[in-house]
Amino acid sequence: MSLFSDPRWTEALSHLPDYLGNHVRVSLAALTLGLIVSLPLAIVARNRPLLRGALLGFASIVQTVPGLALLALFYPLLLVLAALTLSWFGFDFSAFGFLPAVLALALYSMLPVLRNTITGLSGVDPALTEAAQGVGMTERQSLFMVELPLALPVMMAGIRTAAVWVIGTATLSTPIGQTSLGNYIFAGLQTQNWVFVVFGCLAAAALALAVDQLLALIENGLRYRSRLRAALGGVGIAALVAATLVPAMARSASSYVVGAKTFTEQYVLAALIAQRLNADGLSATTRAGLGSSVIFDALKAGDIDVYVDYSGTLWANQFHHTDIRPREELLADLKATLAKQGVTLLGDLGFENAYALIMPRQRAEQLGIHTIADLAALAPSMSIAGDYEFFSRPEWAGIKGAYGLSFRTQRQMQPDFMYAAIASREVDVIAGYTSDGLIAKYDLVVLGDPKHAIPPYDAVMLLAPKRKDDAKLRAALQPLLGRIDIAAMREANLRAAGNNGSSSPDAVARWLWERIEKK
Amino acid sequence: MSNGPLIAYTNVGKTFANGDVVAVDDVSLEVAEGEFLAIVGGSGSGKTTLLRLANRLIDADSGSVMVEGEDVRNVDPILLRRRIGYVFQSGGLFPHLSVAGNIGITPRLLGWPAAEIAGRVDELLDLVQLDGGQYRERLPQELSGGQRQRVGVARALAARPRIVLMDEPFGALDPLTRDALGDDFRELHGRLKLTTVMITHDMTEALLLADRVAVMHGGRLLAQGTPVELSDSTDPYVEKLLHTPRRQAERLGRLLPRDGAA
Numbered sequence: 200m201s202l203f204s205d206p207r208w209t210e211a212l213s214h215l216p217d218y219l220g221n222h223v224r225v226s227l228a229a230l231t232l233g234l235i236v237s238l239p240l241a242i243v244a245r246n247r248p249l250l251r252g253a254l255l256g257f258a259s260i261v262q263t264v265p266g267l268a269l270l271a272l273f274y275p276l277l278l279v280l281a282a283l284t285l286s287w288f289g290f291d292f293s294a295f296g297f298l299p300a301v302l303a304l305a306l307y308s309m310l311p312v313l314r315n316t317i318t319g320l321s322g323v324d325p326a327l328t329e330a331a332q333g334v335g336m337t338e339r340q341s342l343f344m345v346e347l348p349l350a351l352p353v354m355m356a357g358i359r360t361a362a363v364w365v366i367g368t369a370t371l372s373t374p375i376g377q378t379s380l381g382n383y384i385f386a387g388l389q390t391q392n393w394v395f396v397v398f399g400c401l402a403a404a405a406l407a408l409a410v411d412q413l414l415a416l417i418e419n420g421l422r423y424r425s426r427l428r429a430a431l432g433g434v435g436i437a438a439l440v441a442a443t444l445v446p447a448m449a450r451s452a453s454s455y456v457v458g459a460k461t462f463t464e465q466y467v468l469a470a471l472i473a474q475r476l477n478a479d480g481l482s483a484t485t486r487a488g489l490g491s492s493v494i495f496d497a498l499k500a501g502d503i504d505v506y507v508d509y510s511g512t513l514w515a516n517q518f519h520h521t522d523i524r525p526r527e528e529l530l531a532d533l534k535a536t537l538a539k540q541g542v543t544l545l546g547d548l549g550f551e552n553a554y555a556l557i558m559p560r561q562r563a564e565q566l567g568i569h570t571i572a573d574l575a576a577l578a579p580s581m582s583i584a585g586d587y588e589f590f591s592r593p594e595w596a597g598i599k600g601a602y603g604l605s606f607r608t609q610r611q612m613q614p615d616f617m618y619a620a621i622a623s624r625e626v627d628v629i630a631g632y633t634s635d636g637l638i639a640k641y642d643l644v645v646l647g648d649p650k651h652a653i654p655p656y657d658a659v660m661l662l663a664p665k666r667k668d669d670a671k672l673r674a675a676l677q678p679l680l681g682r683i684d685i686a687a688m689r690e691a692n693l694r695a696a697g698n699n700g701s702s703s704p705d706a707v708a709r710w711l712w713e714r715i716e717k718k
Numbered sequence: 719m720s721n722g723p724l725i726a727y728t729n730v731g732k733t734f735a736n737g738d739v740v741a742v743d744d745v746s747l748e749v750a751e752g753e754f755l756a757i758v759g760g761s762g763s764g765k766t767t768l769l770r771l772a773n774r775l776i777d778a779d780s781g782s783v784m785v786e787g788e789d790v791r792n793v794d795p796i797l798l799r800r801r802i803g804y805v806f807q808s809g810g811l812f813p814h815l816s817v818a819g820n821i822g823i824t825p826r827l828l829g830w831p832a833a834e835i836a837g838r839v840d841e842l843l844d845l846v847q848l849d850g851g852q853y854r855e856r857l858p859q860e861l862s863g864g865q866r867q868r869v870g871v872a873r874a875l876a877a878r879p880r881i882v883l884m885d886e887p888f889g890a891l892d893p894l895t896r897d898a899l900g901d902d903f904r905e906l907h908g909r910l911k912l913t914t915v916m917i918t919h920d921m922t923e924a925l926l927l928a929d930r931v932a933v934m935h936g937g938r939l940l941a942q943g944t945p946v947e948l949s950d951s952t953d954p955y956v957e958k959l960l961h962t963p964r965r966q967a968e969r970l971g972r973l974l975p976r977d978g979a980a
Contacts, residue, residue, distance in 0.1 A: 330810035332775055334824050334873065335800030344823075348814045422814075 205275070205686055207394040210703050211383060217484075219402060220443030221378040226369045226410075227440060229301045233308030241316035242342065251317060266368040267494065269307065272594075273299035274375045274493055281500075295488075295493070295502035300372035300379075307368055308361035315357025319350030342586055348421075355418040359411050366407040370399065374461065374490040376378035376497055380406070385488035389463055391696055392703065397490040410436070455672065458494050458506035459487040462586075462614055463695045463704075464552060464634060464688065468658075470708035472676065483624035486705075491516070491588060495661075499542060504663045505676070511536070511654035515593040526655040533659075541664030546680035550688045552634040554594055556583075559621060560644040571646035574628065575602045582608040584617050585630035589691045594653055595630070606696040615696060615702055618643075634685060636693025658683070682715045722787060722879060723748035725772055730781035732767055741767040743937035744781070745961045748930040749915055751880075756924035757917045758959060759934035765917040768884050769933065772804045772915065785881070800824055803874030803882035808890045809866040811858040817843075817869050818854045824877040841874040845906065864895035871903060875910070879940075882907075886939055888923065900927050922963040933959060 244251040252339045261269070278297050280617075284290055323346050347354075362464035363637055370381030383399025386392065413435040421427025455476055459469035469485045481547035484504055497503045510533055514520050517681060518536055524530075534544040557572055568574050574581075589595055590609055610626060618637040621629045631638065633645060660680065666672050688711075695707045725748070732742040742764045749755045759765040770776040771772055771783050774795035783790045790798060811820045821842055822835040830838070843850040846868040850976045858866055867887060887903075903926040904927050907914050918924050922925040925945050933956050941951045949960060 325807065326810055327812060329775070330806050330812070333773070333799060333804040333806065333810070335796055335827050337796055341828065345814075346813055349812075 205394055205699075207392060207703055208398070210255050210705065211395055211398040213403065214382070215566060216443075218378060218380050218382050218399075220615055222366070222380045222406065222438055223374060223443040225297060225300050225379060226304065226362075226366045226406075227367070227436070228297075229304030230308055230358075230365050232305040233361060234358065235304065237309045237312035238316060241313045242320070244313075244358065245317050245320045251517045254313055255310075255317070256642050258313050261278055261306050262310045266303075266307065267374070268372045269586075270300060270303045270368075270372055270375050271490065273303045274496075278496060292533065294377035295497045295500060295621040296372075296378075299375050300369065300377035304369055304372070304407050305367045311357040311360040312354075312519050313357075316350065316354045319353030320346055321355075322353065323349045342344055347522075350547060351421055354420065355414065355421075359414045359418075362414060365405045366401060366410060370403050373488040375493055375565050376486055376489055376502060378486065382488060385453060385461060386704070388613065389461055389466060389488070389615070394616065409439070413439075419608050428584070454482040454484050455505065455666075456490055456503045457483055458503035459485060459486045459496060459697060460491055460494055460506075461488050464632075464692050465507065466704040467691050467707045468702075469550075471679065471711055472505060472507075472660075474705075474708055474712065475674070475679060476675050479671065481671060481675060498663050499540060503664045504666050505672070506661055507548065507658050508514075508657040508661055510547075510659055511553065511594065511656040513659075514654055519593070521593060521597070523651055523654045524618065526657065529655055530657060530659070538660070541667065542553070543662040543664075543667050545660040545662055546677060548658040548660065548679060548683045549681045550633050550634055550658055551656050552658055552686040552688070554589065554592075554630055554653055555645045555648075556598070557629050557631040557638065557643050557645055558627065559619070560642050561717070562627075563644050563646070568646065570649050571602050571604070571652070572647075572649055575604055578604050578606050578628075581606055581627035582610065583628045583630065584610045584612055584620055584626040586614045586617065589630045598648075598652045601650045634688045634692060636689045636691070636696060640693055657686075678715070683711070687711060687714055722844060723784075724751045724753075725749040725915065726782075727771070728769070728782050728784070730768075730771060730778050730783060732764075732771065732776065732779050740764075742771070742778075742935045745934075745937075745939045746781075746851045747932055747942060749913060749914055751782070752911055754904070754914045754927065754929045755914070755932060756928035756930070757915065757934055758919065758921050758924045759890060759917075760919060762936075763934040765934045766885060769885060769917050772881075772883060773799045773804060774949055775799070799830055801879055802878060803877075803879040805867075805870050805874045805882065805884040805887045807886045809858065809870040811866055811869060811873070813858050816857060817848075817861070818853050818857065821876055823873060828877060838876060839872075842875060843929040845875070846872045847902065848872075860930075862895075863891050864899060867891065867899060871899075871906075871909060875906070880911075880913060882912050882914045884914065887916065888917055889918065889920070896923075903927075919955040921959045922966070925963060942957045 211249045239460040241255060244254050274295070279422045303590060327345060327349065336344060369377075369379050370384055372379050373381035375387045379400050380403045383395045383402070383497060387395030387399060395612070413432045415432075416435065418431030420426065420432060456474070457469045459465040466487055469487055473485050489503075490499065491512070493505060495508065495513070510530055513533055514529060524532065527684040530547065537544050556574065558568065563569070565586050566577060568577070585595070590611065606628070612620065613634075615629065615637075617629045618635070618641055620626050621643065622641040631643075637643070638645065660676060662669070662672070691707050693712065695702055695704060701707075727745055727747045730742055730745045731740075733740050745764075747768075757765045757768060767776055771778050772785060772790070774790050774793075777791070777939060785793070785798065785802070812823070814822070818836070818839045821839045821947060825835045837856065840850045848865060848868055853861070853865070858869070861869065870887065888899055891899065895932060900923065906912070916924075916928065921931075930942060930944055931948055933940045933948070933953075935955050939954045940953050941948060948956065951957065
């Protein structure tokens with residue numbers, strides 16, 4: 200199969216209008232907001248050394264915050280703010296997706312604009328500002344007729360830098376729920392779909408170049424007073440925005456939004472749910488790659504309508520319980536707790552995706568390790584790898600406490616790489632997931648948990664408060680409840696971890712549905 | 719008003735850097751209507767400060783400056799500057815504006831209609847002997863030094879001022895261009911009935927162009943008068959300044975005898 204006949208290119212292309220459109224809108228909105236704030240600030244600050252120092256210092260600090268962290272910080276901040284406006288003024292707003300992304304990216308765009316505007320304005324020859332005064336200009340006229348036009352090339356260089364930064368960083372807004380070209384990259388990374396990763400990178404780079412060139416055109420137009428060039432550049436930007444608005448408007452507003460966290464199984468399940476809704480004539484879109492802490496709040500706020508979570512995760516992380524109950528009891532308790540918050544626990548899917556400590560079968564047998572209790576004695580000489588959140592989750596504290604575990608080293612990695620790491624003996628033990636298809640593929644063994652330190656993790660379908668009484672939605676989802684067993688899910692996950700044309704979440708979801716139907 | 723001086727400095731003082739630098743020290747000086755006054759002095763003599771006090775680019779600390787019979791403190795500085803022409807050292811042209819844009823700037827600030835500005839620009843290009851068709855749309859960097867200064871003069875005259883202030887206007891030009899421009903401006907001064915104050919460090923230029931010459935040194939006005947009056951001065955600095963042109967004139971007279979004239 201040649202590189203370009205791979206069906207994943209076509210699939211990637213089919214997402215382009217949605218992803219690119221959202222990316223353009225969020226980037227340009229952020230850049231516009233950044234300019235509206237930065238330009239006047241720079242003008243006011245240029246002759247005030249204290250303010251100038253403070254502003255540039257602040258912008259520099261913002262710049263040192265990693266883009267992903269900055270984006271992630273705005274989400275809880277806005278949630279609090281939305282709660283405040285609701286209690287004070289009786290309205291709230293969505294702290295999910297667009298707004299936090301725009302605010303964080305706008306902040307990110309400030310440094311180059313501030314710095315270049317201040318540098319550009321202070322670089323204007325004093326003889327010329329004197330001449331401006333001499334011919335009878337007011338301070339304002341001097342600024343707009345002489346200083347700004349002369350500083351323009353330096354300012355535009357800053358604006359272009361900001362544009363390229365914002366467009367690049369906007370790919371990181373996927374985990375806080377803003378669809379962007381980052382969806383390709385996050386999904387591709389999770390499902391080992393390198394076609395998606397490459398496609399996302401190329402698309403983001405092409406967009407950055409295009410916007411940079413359009414801004415250059417506007418700059419040239421302004422500098423050489425060519426209305427044509429400035430207009431062409433302006434029209435280009437406007438056309439970009441307009442072109443991306445069309446598909447967004449064409450999409451029905453009443454569309455259901457299916458959420459997915461950042462790992463393979465979630466991508467497959469979200470695709471499956473969307474397919475079921477479509478099959479029942481309901482339009483559905485997916486918002487994949489959402490952070491674990493973002494997704495539940497997004498559901499509660501109605502930003503997404505449905506997603507699959509795991510009972511133990513909700514129990515421990517969302518509701519901060521430390522006790523571990525039997526499966527049925529925990530489910531019932533959880534259902535009641537969720538209902539109090541308006542969230543419907545529609546039912547469980549039929550499989551469990553529990554955290555589990557996993558070792559290569561051969562090695563475990565050699566060492567006589569069958570359970571975590573057996574592992575405890577040898578752990579101090581071993582290394583363990585887990586996903587990004589595992590070691591900070593309460594379950595890990597629970598396991599460590601129950602068995603007195605202490606490893607030589609702990610490493611965090613991307614879940615799919617974790618399996619490759621244990622297969623190559625890079626690490627001795629991994630904190631994996633019971634539904635993972637790679638367990639069979641790499642001939643690994645799940646260690647027993649005789650003390651029941653790990654809570655049950657039944658996959659459960661959750662509905663947003665506003666969809667509580669949505670009969671059509673419930674009917675469409677009903678066929679999935681209790682129908683996906685652990686074997687089916689493992690195989691689906693294994694298929695999705697493959698790196699070929701039939702391993703896209705959509706294709707695997709179709710396969711999974713066929714299998715469910717056959718039963 | 720035509721009887722009184724058009725510009726009058728009375729006991730004017732100005733210091734900079736919180737009083738550490740005395741730029742102008744108790745200067746009184748009058749410029750009559752239609753007069754061409756040159757202020758001569760070295761760098762740091764206070765001549766530039768004195769010039770700028772007249773259109774309030776700088777405000778005096780003490781004393782008073784009267785322009786057209788009004789104390790400048792009571793006049794809006796912006797409006798004052800728009801009715802006084804100002805020619806900057808080496809032009810001071812705005813590099814992003816065309817020749818026409820530079821010349822028309824003050825009329826534009828005064829809100830003249832575009833057609834009237836365009837007409838005035840052509841008239842002025844004619845006046846400073848630049849071909850409109852050729853130069854109107856050029857940018858300053860495409861002009862020679864002399865051409866730039868001609869545009870600078872045209873810009874100063876655009877809004878039909880009665881007073882023109884010139885800050886070492888011909889200092890950076892080669893001798894031939896400088897001479898031609900000086901003569902051309904002197905002619906314009908007479909034809910347009912201007913009142914001109916020019917500062918220069920070159921006594922020869924001052925003597926050849928101006929009706930009267932004022933000599934500044936260390937912020938003080940040492941002497942003022944017609945060349946003849948000035949040559950009677952006993953001030954050693956004034957004598958030193960006059961020494962060079964005198965000696966040059968004598969030597970040149972000997973070196974370049976005209977047929978039958980020497």
